[in-house]
Amino acid sequence: PIEENKIKNLIHSDIKKIDRRGKYILVHCEEGALILHLGMSGSIGVFDENIKYHKHDHLELILNNKKVIRLNDPRRFGCAVWTDKKPEEHKLIRNLGIEPLEVSDLGERLYSLSRNRNTAVKNYIMNSNIVVGVGNIYASESLFLAKINPNKPAKNVPIDEIANLVKSIKKVLSNAIKAGGTTLKDFYSADGNAGYFNIELNVYGKENEGCKNCQNIIEKTVIGQRATYFCRKCQF
């Protein structure tokens, strides 16, 4: 949800820094911080101040350089929350898991945290209280590269497979970042133009196509209410 009234605290406030934690964008100001999330369908655009609104523009930050920042989010799964305190201490942020591209011991940590986890390994790596950044596309892609069946209980994945999985997650995420994200359909970059390229996907959305390793048929299944794609022959 968008907390409109509280966000008015931003009036006359300087933006000191913008960074992120997991998939949350943190706009640090003098008096606190704006916490943004784009959900499934959100986008942020920077426009000239007099440009007309688009359908589903929900929040506008008016800057002092005749530009505006607008949050557009058709499905409204995103959020915009103001906090007076350090954003790291906010309840949406403080329980977030490991930043996969910022630690060198991800394998050891994911292994030890998984020993009592009976849930499917795909659910495990998508749990943002464990590790952040692995969304539904990248979960299937990472498990394919690591040759791990997405349904295997997390606690049954041995240390060497976790090591492969961690390598795959890092590779998939950094390639995706380099490519500018994954565009399935509508996507707008910050200047308002349709932008960016599809990254190379191996399994996501490839139901009934041939596996790129073994030509076996890619299967679609549902794990944790989410579409999941894998090759039964390569991943076990």
Place this chain on the structure above:
DNA sequence: ATCGCCTCCTGCGCGC
């Protein structure tokens, strides 16, 4: 603590 299930909401593509 952990887990599975439900929910929020709009839009699009498909089959009939």
Place this chain on the structure above:
DNA sequence: TGCGCGCAGGAGGCGA
């Protein structure tokens, strides 16, 4: 063309 249906990139919150 139009309608109804299923599905979609996230993740908080609930009860068991």
